[in-house]
Amino acid sequence: MPIVCLAIIGQQNNPLFIKTYPEAEQDKELRLHLIVHCSLDAIEEKILLKRAPVDCFLGLLYPTEEYRVYGYLTNTNIKLVAVTNDASMKEDLLCGVLRSLHSVYVDAVCNPFFTLPSKSAVFEAKVHQLVSAMQ
């Protein structure tokens, strides 16, 4: 699977949703959580440097030895982070995935009976569908 981790982080840098794929690998999960946490600094840097970027998609935040981390910042200061282990992946595809994740997130937020970060099988299924559509 090219996409290894997807995360949604709230306005106060609180994690709302974070999921690693494939789910069986527990040992990599903590490492990916740390990578996502570090990417928040990179996002803040990008915001300061670019003086309010015009596009929501921030592009490649920082590469590590085996992963590449992409960021997306919404108008409501929600950060979406995608970690991929596929170096040859085109940025446009990832941009599409993050936009779709944004749509799924907006639909979930508009549900008055559900607030992230609760567990929801439906939400996780929709996100999983996004990830598996990348194959």
Added chain:
Amino acid sequence: MHARMQGLSIQPQHQGGNVSQTTFNPKKRCADVCMELLLLESVHLYKNRGAPAASAALEAIGMRVGKQLAERYTKDRPRLGETLEVIKFLCKDFWLLVFKKQVDNLRTNHKGVYVLTDNNFRWLSRSPPISSAGGDPSQEEALREVALQHLHLPCGILRGAMIQLGVPCTVEADHKLSPPACAFTIRLS
């Protein structure tokens, strides 16, 4: 008599009930009059529970709805920069999507206070105008009070939207104007 309204996605949380959500899908429509009746009834419901709870409850509902609307309506837009751009978004696009028109007048004192004036506020279109009181000041005051009760929810919506867009503030409605005109004062905190 049903007005056709396309693509309004508002879900006011109402005592366990849930209005069916219409998204930006042209096939799903909701009659405008349903919305108006719901707004009138929600004010009526909370009024019957006692005065202090009504304004707070309606503002709380408005805050939640405003946050959700802000998420949905800013989804495909380029990033908004500073506070003034957020206010402009509120006055033009947001007002158009929620209240079907744009704000008529925006004033600021450049110290964090913005006054948005709408000369024909849609949600007050059913309120009797002040002139129908026939010049009687106590009746006029009563009419203004009624109009004010209906403005708690829009104030909450604006406040929720602003907070979600990263601008903490308080929103007050000015009931000195004659309905259906009204002014909202946004004070940045």
